[in-house]
Amino acid sequence: MKKHILFLTFFTILISGCKVQEVKQETTSAKPKLVVGIVIDQMRYDYLRRFSNRYSDDGFKRLLNNGFSLENAHYNYIPTYTAVGHTSIYTGTTPSNHGIISNNWYDKFLKKSIYCVDDSNYKTIGNESSTGKKSPVRMQTTTVTDQLHLAQNMNGKTIGIAIKDRSAILPAGHTANGAYWFDGGKNGEWVSSSFYMENLPKWVLDFNKSGKADSYLKTPWNTLYDINTYTNSIVDDNIFEGKFTGETTTSFPHDIPNLKEKNGGFNIIKAIPAGNSFTADFTKAAIIGENLGKSNYTDFLAVSFSSTDYVGHQFGPASKEIEDTYLRLDKDLADLLSFLDQQVGQNNYTVFLTADHAAVDVPSYLQSLKIPAHYLSFSKFKKAALEITKKYFNSIELIENISNYQIFLDKDKIESLGLDKNVVAEKLVEEVINFDGIYKAVSAKTMQTSNFTSGILNSLQNGYNQKFSGDVLLIPYPATLTGGRTGTSHGSGYSYDTHIPVIFYGNGIKKGVSKKSYEIIDIAPTISNLLQIEAPNSSTGKIIDEALK
Missing domain, CATH: 3.40.720.10 (Alkaline Phosphatase, subunit A)
Known part of the structure; x- marks a missing residue:
């Protein structure tokens, strides 16, 4: 009988302890x-x-x-x-x-x-x-x-x-x-x-x-x-x-x-x-x-x-x-x-x-330490891009906008001249890579037809939106900024x-x-x-x- 009572007492304490623990778990797991x-x-x-x-x-x-x-x-x-x-x-x-x-x-x-x-x-x-x-x-x-x-x-x-x-x-x-x-x-x-x-x-x-x-x-x-x-x-x-x-x-x-x-x-x-x-x-x-x-x-x-x-x-x-x-x-x-x-x-x-x-x-600070760093002029880059379209397609009206390291083509103008926008974009990719400061260049078509699984081109692809992004995407050298030589930026x-x-x-x-x-x-x-x-x-x-x- 005593053993039976002791067993029931132990069992009751065990169950009570489990309930306390359950309550504690519920309290700590409640949503904030x-x-x-x-x-x-x-x-x-x-x-x-x-x-x-x-x-x-x-x-x-x-x-x-x-x-x-x-x-x-x-x-x-x-x-x-x-x-x-x-x-x-x-x-x-x-x-x-x-x-x-x-x-x-x-x-x-x-x-x-x-x-x-x-x-x-x-x-x-x-x-x-x-x-x-x-x-x-x-x-x-x-x-x-x-x-x-x-x-x-x-x-x-x-x-x-x-x-x-x-x-x-x-x-x-x-x-x-x-x-x-x-x-x-x-x-x-x-x-x-x-x-x-x-x-x-x-x-x-x-x-x-x-x-x-x-x-x-x-x-x-x-x-x-x-x-x-x-x-x-x-x-x-x-x-x-x-x-x-x-x-x-x-x-x-x-x-x-x-x-x-x-x-x-x-x-x-x-x-x-x-x-x-x-x-x-x-x-x-x-x-x-x-x-x-x-x-x-x-x-x-x-x-x-x-x-x-x-x-x-x-x-x-x-x-x-x-x-x-x-x-x-x-x-x-x-x-x-x-x-x-x-x-x-x-x-x-x-x-x-x-x-x-x-x-x-700050790139100018890095330069003072002999660490590679750069400043890129978008006005000079735009001039170089127009020279490319003039050389290969005899027109300086094929580019509609250059911003955020992207080139937007004027598709209506390209079509009116009987050109193919993908051909124009790929030629720009081939040539702008020669511009000092541009490290990589990729066309929108490449973004849509290739799958980059790692590295910086994967990051570029993740940031590319087919509906809203440009026709040519650019990546500058590391530690490159545009603008003045004081302060920093990002992007x-x-x-x-x-x-x-x-x-x-x-x-x-x-x-x-x-x-x-x-x-x-x-x-x-x-x-x-x-x-x-x-x-x-x-x-x-x-x-x-x-x-x-």
Whole structure:
């Protein structure tokens, strides 16, 4: 009898323990109340490591130490531009499918250059400017944010925030409750489009009236710490950096109050680290104002920190300005994560952090170190291309447009002369390769009839959209830019532009690190799997299962 009682007691304890464990598993595997996608504009992967000795434990290091980091994640297409990057992150596919082939591109149907999110069917919400005539209409696929709305029968909220309009609009998708961007100049206000709403919410109006933007422009931009301790960057005053209009030197401090009017008024906040702090302030206001993470549904907040890109373009990756910008951004991230802990609950949200592209070291700086680097003149290239068509086809009217390292042919003119567009395109491919600075050239027909499975031509193919792209596609030498010899840019398929951080953190995410090869298009299907929803409708990425609990 005693043995029987002991057995029943043991069995009861065993069952109870199993139930406790089951409850615990259910608690930890519950979907997050809020997903926060953070995109840092122009962040190279090496910034995570280069400045790590000065990062706090609560910003980048918190994500790295308690989240899952991909050390070998890359963009897998060309061109690596802002609009394309944000779209690819959230659609889980490349320009070949989603249709955003650049920031601006030549529309061969409209016969003019277009901007990725311009849409005259809508008006600005927030003021009388034209900065809100925008929508995501040119994005041909759904986003993970769209799919979350669909899965929840349009319940839950999706909000997009960025200083840049394209960085707010494209991630938020077609079904967003709101996307907000900064209208600088004389206005200094966050605005939206009638695509989303008829009036700005009260919390946005209150934020715009708060004087936050002006408060960030009242003091000079000096280094956060003693500049002599900034050992991860080159000398402050150098010939490789650009200046603000009105400056005589590139050195700290930058007198922002006195530079404001000569540099676009409130637009100058975009080009200094304060722009990131300002974005974080607005993000926190959105979380409170929209009650994100408080309902029975999962909300999605897509945030892009854009000022890193402006600083990078002007000063370059090796500058003290970039070092200071990332040390300050680390503090902004720490503050935002702490706010999420308090407002949403530490176990109730999931974050992913990545970048829309990286950047090359300033080519003139590389040249000073005897590292191969180049500057390409598009005006000279255009002249050379016209000489080719004149020589072989006796016409300088066969090329309609040259932009984004693509040649668009005038098909009507070619046909009127009894020529074959494929013959013209292939002859250009054969000849432009002889132009100094062009490393590879491929025709649209080759893109359509060949399958490049690896390397930079695979990236070119992933970025080629049969409907929208040009007839000849070009790849310059590594470390090649157009324009002036100060500051940097991006857009290539080389590793300096493609290697970016990808970190997952929070609800449903393991702690760890992976050195496996992953692509930027893998983020959306991974988040979709975490949320147990359908991936975006043209997704070609894979689930990063080793990051998920």
